[in-house]
Amino acid sequence: MAPQLDGYFKQVDKLSESFIERLRKAVAIPSVSADDERRPDVVKMSEFLVSELTALGAHVESRPLGLQPGKKDLHLPPVIVARYGSSPNKRTILLYGHYDVQPALKDDGWATEPFTLTVDDKGRMYGRGSTDDKGPVLGWLNAIQAHKEAGVELPVNLLMCFEGMEEYGSEGLDDFIEKEATPGGFFEKADAVCISDNYWLGTEKPCLTYGLRGCNYYSVSISGPGQDLHSGIFGGCAQEPMTDLVRVLGKLVDTDGKIQIPGINEMVAPVTAEEKSLYGDISYTMDNLYESLGSKTGIFPDKEKTLMARWRYPSLSVHGVEGAFSAPGAKTVIPAKVVGKFSIRTVPDMESEKVDSHVFKYVKDEFAKLGSKNTIDIRLIHAGNWWVASPKHWNYTAAGRAVEKVFGVKPDLTREGGSIPVTLTFEKATGKNVLLLPMGSSTDAAHSINEKLDRRNYIEGTKLLGAYLHYVAEEEMKA
Amino acid sequence: MAPQLDGYFKQVDKLSESFIERLRKAVAIPSVSADDERRPDVVKMSEFLVSELTALGAHVESRPLGLQPGKKDLHLPPVIVARYGSSPNKRTILLYGHYDVQPALKDDGWATEPFTLTVDDKGRMYGRGSTDDKGPVLGWLNAIQAHKEAGVELPVNLLMCFEGMEEYGSEGLDDFIEKEATPGGFFEKADAVCISDNYWLGTEKPCLTYGLRGCNYYSVSISGPGQDLHSGIFGGCAQEPMTDLVRVLGKLVDTDGKIQIPGINEMVAPVTAEEKSLYGDISYTMDNLYESLGSKTGIFPDKEKTLMARWRYPSLSVHGVEGAFSAPGAKTVIPAKVVGKFSIRTVPDMESEKVDSHVFKYVKDEFAKLGSKNTIDIRLIHAGNWWVASPKHWNYTAAGRAVEKVFGVKPDLTREGGSIPVTLTFEKATGKNVLLLPMGSSTDAAHSINEKLDRRNYIEGTKLLGAYLHYVAEEEMKA
Numbered sequence: 001m002a003p004q005l006d007g008y009f010k011q012v013d014k015l016s017e018s019f020i021e022r023l024r025k026a027v028a029i030p031s032v033s034a035d036d037e038r039r040p041d042v043v044k045m046s047e048f049l050v051s052e053l054t055a056l057g058a059h060v061e062s063r064p065l066g067l068q069p070g071k072k073d074l075h076l077p078p079v080i081v082a083r084y085g086s087s088p089n090k091r092t093i094l095l096y097g098h099y100d101v102q103p104a105l106k107d108d109g110w111a112t113e114p115f116t117l118t119v120d121d122k123g124r125m126y127g128r129g130s131t132d133d134k135g136p137v138l139g140w141l142n143a144i145q146a147h148k149e150a151g152v153e154l155p156v157n158l159l160m161c162f163e164g165m166e167e168y169g170s171e172g173l174d175d176f177i178e179k180e181a182t183p184g185g186f187f188e189k190a191d192a193v194c195i196s197d198n199y200w201l202g203t204e205k206p207c208l209t210y211g212l213r214g215c216n217y218y219s220v221s222i223s224g225p226g227q228d229l230h231s232g233i234f235g236g237c238a239q240e241p242m243t244d245l246v247r248v249l250g251k252l253v254d255t256d257g258k259i260q261i262p263g264i265n266e267m268v269a270p271v272t273a274e275e276k277s278l279y280g281d282i283s284y285t286m287d288n289l290y291e292s293l294g295s296k297t298g299i300f301p302d303k304e305k306t307l308m309a310r311w312r313y314p315s316l317s318v319h320g321v322e323g324a325f326s327a328p329g330a331k332t333v334i335p336a337k338v339v340g341k342f343s344i345r346t347v348p349d350m351e352s353e354k355v356d357s358h359v360f361k362y363v364k365d366e367f368a369k370l371g372s373k374n375t376i377d378i379r380l381i382h383a384g385n386w387w388v389a390s391p392k393h394w395n396y397t398a399a400g401r402a403v404e405k406v407f408g409v410k411p412d413l414t415r416e417g418g419s420i421p422v423t424l425t426f427e428k429a430t431g432k433n434v435l436l437l438p439m440g441s442s443t444d445a446a447h448s449i450n451e452k453l454d455r456r457n458y459i460e461g462t463k464l465l466g467a468y469l470h471y472v473a474e475e476e477m478k479a
Numbered sequence: 480m481a482p483q484l485d486g487y488f489k490q491v492d493k494l495s496e497s498f499i500e501r502l503r504k505a506v507a508i509p510s511v512s513a514d515d516e517r518r519p520d521v522v523k524m525s526e527f528l529v530s531e532l533t534a535l536g537a538h539v540e541s542r543p544l545g546l547q548p549g550k551k552d553l554h555l556p557p558v559i560v561a562r563y564g565s566s567p568n569k570r571t572i573l574l575y576g577h578y579d580v581q582p583a584l585k586d587d588g589w590a591t592e593p594f595t596l597t598v599d600d601k602g603r604m605y606g607r608g609s610t611d612d613k614g615p616v617l618g619w620l621n622a623i624q625a626h627k628e629a630g631v632e633l634p635v636n637l638l639m640c641f642e643g644m645e646e647y648g649s650e651g652l653d654d655f656i657e658k659e660a661t662p663g664g665f666f667e668k669a670d671a672v673c674i675s676d677n678y679w680l681g682t683e684k685p686c687l688t689y690g691l692r693g694c695n696y697y698s699v700s701i702s703g704p705g706q707d708l709h710s711g712i713f714g715g716c717a718q719e720p721m722t723d724l725v726r727v728l729g730k731l732v733d734t735d736g737k738i739q740i741p742g743i744n745e746m747v748a749p750v751t752a753e754e755k756s757l758y759g760d761i762s763y764t765m766d767n768l769y770e771s772l773g774s775k776t777g778i779f780p781d782k783e784k785t786l787m788a789r790w791r792y793p794s795l796s797v798h799g800v801e802g803a804f805s806a807p808g809a810k811t812v813i814p815a816k817v818v819g820k821f822s823i824r825t826v827p828d829m830e831s832e833k834v835d836s837h838v839f840k841y842v843k844d845e846f847a848k849l850g851s852k853n854t855i856d857i858r859l860i861h862a863g864n865w866w867v868a869s870p871k872h873w874n875y876t877a878a879g880r881a882v883e884k885v886f887g888v889k890p891d892l893t894r895e896g897g898s899i900p901v902t903l904t905f906e907k908a909t910g911k912n913v914l915l916l917p918m919g920s921s922t923d924a925a926h927s928i929n930e931k932l933d934r935r936n937y938i939e940g941t942k943l944l945g946a947y948l949h950y951v952a953e954e955e956m957k958a
C-alpha cells in the first residue's frame with residue numbers, strides 16, 4: 001500500500017522557515033576543513049549537529065579521529081554518528097553527509113558574505129555549504145523533526161555518519177567506516193546506504209546516481225640542471241626539462257579527448273543495449289552542456305555521446321605543471337625540474353594497476369624517443385576506483401517512487417564523471433547497496449563562489465528524503 | 480708611453496680594508512627595487528652614493544624619475560648622475576651601474592644574513608648586491624679615492640649614471656638617458672661608455688664583453704570554457720585548452736634546442752672565419768659548463784659549439800604555463816584558460832618584427848592543425864634587441880691592456896646570451912662605443928642565494944677600473 005505522507009509533507013511546509021533558520025545557523029559556522037585556523041569552527045559545527053540531533057531524540061556520539069597526519073598538535077574533527085530508532089522489525093538505513101565546507105572569502109568574488117545565508121527573491125539561498133553539504137545533512141534532521149511534530153512514525157531505523165574532513169580528503173574516515181561496519185560496530189545493522197552529496201543533472205528533474213568514474217592521478221617529473229637556469233645565459237646549450245615535458249604531455253590525448261596511450265581504451269566495457277536505453281530518457285540537452293561549460297567547445301554533437309563521455313568512458317586531462325614559471329608576466333627562467341600533472345578518469349572494466357603500467361610504459365617510451373639526457377620519473381599520486389551500482393535494487397526503486405511522489409516525475413538515472421570515494425568505502429565495508437540521492441541542482445556552484453541551494457530543492461528535498469524512507473520500508477515488505 | 484700606475488695600485492692595496500668597509504655599508508642597505516615597502520631603503524642607498532661621491536669631490540645630482548607607473552603614490556628611486564673632472568683636453572668616459580638589488584631573505588636558503596657582508600677565510604664576501612651591482616659601482620668610487628689619495632691625476636673626465644630600478648626593468652631610465660645624451664644634456668660630452676654589470680666567463684680570467692643576445696618574449700593563450708571545470712564532471716566531453724597548449728608548445732623546439740619555427744634559423748648571420756678565430760682562445764671547458772649547469776645535460780660535446788650556442792645562435796625556451804594547476808599535490812582541474820610563456824633569444828641579423836611574424840604564423844598554423852574549437856591568442860610580451868660592438872674599438876683595446884697590466888693575461892673576448900637592455904640604450908642615445916667590463920666572476924651567484932664577490936675581484940677589479948681609464952687616455956692620444 002502507498003505510504004501516507006500527507007501529514008509529513010504538510011508539516012515540512014509548516015516548518016520550512018525554521019528549516020531555513022537551521023541552515024542559516026549552520027552556514028554561519030565557517031567550518032572550513034582545509035584551513036588549520038578554522039579547525040575550531042569545524043569542531044563547533046560538529047557540536048551544532050550533536051545538539052540538534054540530541055534535541056530530536058537521537059542517540060548521538062562524537063567520535064575523535066586523532067591527530068591530523070602531517071600536522072603538529074592538530075586534531076581531526078570528530079565523526080558524528082547517530083542512531084534514530086532501533087526496532088528489530090524495521091530496515092536500517094545508513095545516511096552519510098559532511099559538515100565541513102570548502103574555503104570561501106568575500107574577496108574571491110562572492111556577491112554576498114559567504115558565511116551569511118542570503119535568500120534572494122527567487123528563493124536562491126546563497127552561502128558556503130548551503131548545497132555542499134550542510135543543506136542535505138540538515139535535510140535528514142528536518143525530516144526527523146517533521147515526522148516527530150506531525151506524529152508520523154518513521155518506518156525505518158536511521159544510522160547517521162556525518163564527517164568533518166570531506167573537503168580535505170576524508171582523512172581517517174575509511175578506517176573508521178570499516179571498523180564500525182564490522183560485527184559490534186555502530187554501522188553493523190545497516191541494510192542500505194544513502195548519500196546525499198551530489199547534484200541533479202539539471203535544475204528541474206531530480207536524479208538517482210548509480211555510477212561514478214574512478215581517477216588515477218599521475219605526476220611526470222623531468223629534471224636536468226642542478227638549479228634553475230637563466231635562459232639568456234644557458235638557452236641553446238642545455239637540454240631543457242620543460243621542452244621535453246611539453247613534448248611528452250602533448251602525446252597523451254588529442255584535442256577530441258581520444259587517449260593516445262595504447263591499452264587504455266581497450267579495457268573499457270562495451271555498451272550494452274540495456275545500458276544504452278537508459279540514456280535516451282535523460283533530461284539533458286546540448287544547450288545544458290554549453291551553459292555549464294560557458295562555451296560551445298564540446299567534443300560531441302549529441303546528448304548520448306556527451307553523457308557517455310562524461311560517465312562511462314575514460315578521459316585524460318592535463319592539469320598543469322609544477323616547477324615552471326606560472327605567474328603573470330614574463331620571467332626568463334629555464335626551470336631545472338618540472339612536474340606535469342595529469343589524470344585518467346577510469347570506468348568499468350579498467351583495472352587500476354593495468355592502467356598504471358600502460359601509462360608508465362607509454363610515457364617512458366615517448367620520452368625515450370626524444371633522445372634526452374634529462375631524467376624522467378613518472379608516478380601515480382593517487383588512485384580511486386570507479387563504482388557502479390544496480391539501479392534495479394530496492395534502494396533505488398524506493399527512491400525512484402519517492403521522487404515521483406514529491407516531484408511528479410520519474411528521476412533521471414545518472415552516473416557521474418567524478419569520484420566520491422566514500423561511496424566505494426561504504427559499499428565495501430557494509431556489503432550493501434549504496435544510493436546517491438542528491439538534493440541540490442546543477443547550478444548550485446558547489447566549490448565555487450556564490451554557492452547556493454534553491455529553497456525548493458531544500459524544502460521539497462526534505463520531503464523527498466522522508467518519503468524515500470517510507471518507500472524503502474514498503475519495498476522491504478514486498479521483498 | 481705606458482701609464483704610471485704603481486702609485487695608484489699601492490694606494491688601492493693600502494685602502495683595501497676601507498673599500499670593503501664601504502661595500503659593507505652599501506650591502507647593509509636592503510635596496511630591493513622590486514619590493515614597494517623597501518623603496519625607502521632604495522632611496523637611502525641613493526643618498527649613500529650622493530654622500531660618498533660628494534665627499535670625493537664629484538659634482539652630484541639626484542634626479543627624480545617621477546611616480547612609478549601602475550602604482551599609487553610610489554615614487555621611482557632617483558638616478559644619481561655625477562661628474563668628476565671636466566677638462567676639455569681629456570676624454571670623457573660615461574660609467575653606468577645600478578644601486579638596487581634583487582630581493583633576498585635568509586629563509587630563501589642563505590647561509591649568512593643576506594644584508595650583512597660576511598667575509599670568509601677564502602676572501603669570499605657574501606651579501607646581496609656584493610657583485611650585482613654594488614661592488615662594481617663602488618669600484619669606481621674606490622678608483623677615484625685611490626687616485627686622490629695617491630696624488631695621481633685621473634687622465635679622463637668621468638660621467639656617472641647610477642640607477643635604482645635595474646632589477647625591476649629600469650623603469651623610466653631609457654627616456655632619461657636619451658634626453659641627457661642630447662646637446663646640453665648631462666651625458667652630452669661622453670666619448671665612450673663603460674658598464675660594469677656582468678661577469679667573467681670563469682673564475683680566473685677577466686673578460687671584455689662585446690655582444691649580447693636580444694629576447695623576444697611571447698605568450699600564447701588558449702581558452703575554451705567560461706570557467707575552470709572539474710575533470711571528473713567534464714573530462715571527455717569538452718575540448719581542453721591545456722591539451723591544445725602542450726601540443727602547440729611541443730612543436731616549438733626539439734630536445735637539442737633546434738627551433739622548429741620556419742624562417743628563424745634562416746635569419747642568423749653566418750659565422751665568419753674571423754669570428755670563429757675568437758672562440759679558440761677562450762678559457763672555457765665542458766667541465767665549466769657542467770659545473771654551472773649542475774648536470775651533464777649539455778647539448779654539444781665541445782667548447783666552441785657550446786659557446787656559440789649561448790652567444791651567437793638563437794635559442795627558444797618554454798618558461799611555463801600561467802592559469803594551469805602549478806602547486807604541489809593533485810588538483811583535478813580543467814583550466815579554462817592557459818597561457819604558455821616562451822621566448823626566443825635573438826642574434827644578428829634577426830629582425831624582431833620578422834621573428835614575431837614567423838612565430839605568430841607557425842603557432843597559429845600548428846593550432847589550426849589540431850582542429851580545436853578553443854580560441855588561441857599569441858602575442859609578444861616584450862622584445863629587446865641583440866647588441867654587438869666592435870672589440871677592435873679603442874674602448875676595448877684600452878680595457879684589454881688594463882687587464883693585461885693588472886691580471887697578467889689577455890682577457891677573453893666574450894659575448895653573452897642574456898640581454899642588458901641599457902647597453903643598447905646607451906649605444907643608441909650617445910652613438911658611442913659601449914664596453915662591458917665585468918668585475919665579478921662566474922661563481923658569484925647574482926640573483927641567487929649566497930651572492931658573493933671575491934675580495935680579489937673587488938680589489939684587483941678596482942685597480943682594473945682605474946687602469947682602464949689610464950689606457951683609455953693613452954689610446955686617445957694615439958688616435
Ligand SMILES: [Zn+2]
Nearest residue numbers: 132133166197
Ligand atoms: Zn560534498
Ligand SMILES: [Zn+2]
Nearest residue numbers: 132167446447
Ligand atoms: Zn564538496
Ligand SMILES: [Zn+2]
Nearest residue numbers: 611612645676
Ligand atoms: Zn646587475
Ligand SMILES: [Zn+2]
Nearest residue numbers: 611646925926
Ligand atoms: Zn641583477
